[in-house]
Amino acid sequence: MYLSEGDLKRAAAFLEMSRARFEKTYVYRTKHLLRLRKPRGSQCHFLRASGCSIHPAKPTQCRAFPFWPELVGNRAAWRKSGSYCPGIGAGPLVAIETAHRIAAEMRESYPGMYE
Numbered sequence: 001m002y003l004s005e006g007d008l009k010r011a012a013a014f015l016e017m018s019r020a021r022f023e024k025t026y027v028y029r030t031k032h033l034l035r036l037r038k039p040r041g042s043q044c045h046f047l048r049a050s051g052c053s054i055h056p057a058k059p060t061q062c063r064a065f066p067f068w069p070e071l072v073g074n075r076a077a078w079r080k081s082g083s084y085c086p087g088i089g090a091g092p093l094v095a096i097e098t099a100h101r102i103a104a105e106m107r108e109s110y111p112g113m114y115e
């Protein structure tokens, strides 16, 4: 999962860690992107049996799923995501304006991913 600088700041504060310590422990930084490190044998350091242990401060990419620009604007990709995400196509309908607003937030949070 990718992080914005704001995501890093929020998650570190939620865990009562300094940003530097959070980054050193959980983040892989490249020239243009920040990513959560993936631990051995798990998809994410913060994934527990009960769900996301940093839910109130989880990265924008996690919070925005499935309304990512590459899914909202692509019917085939949306359907494919629905084959592994049980939440897609279930529950209350979400207005298309809401989906586009969340997708726009993704573009703003991770400009390096959508240049």
Ligand code: SF4
Residues within 6 Å of the ligand: 001, 043, 044, 045, 046, 047, 048, 051, 052, 053, 054, 055, 058, 059, 062
């Ligand atoms: S929602 Fe939480 S557990 Fe899932 S990938 Fe994001 S940070 Fe990790």
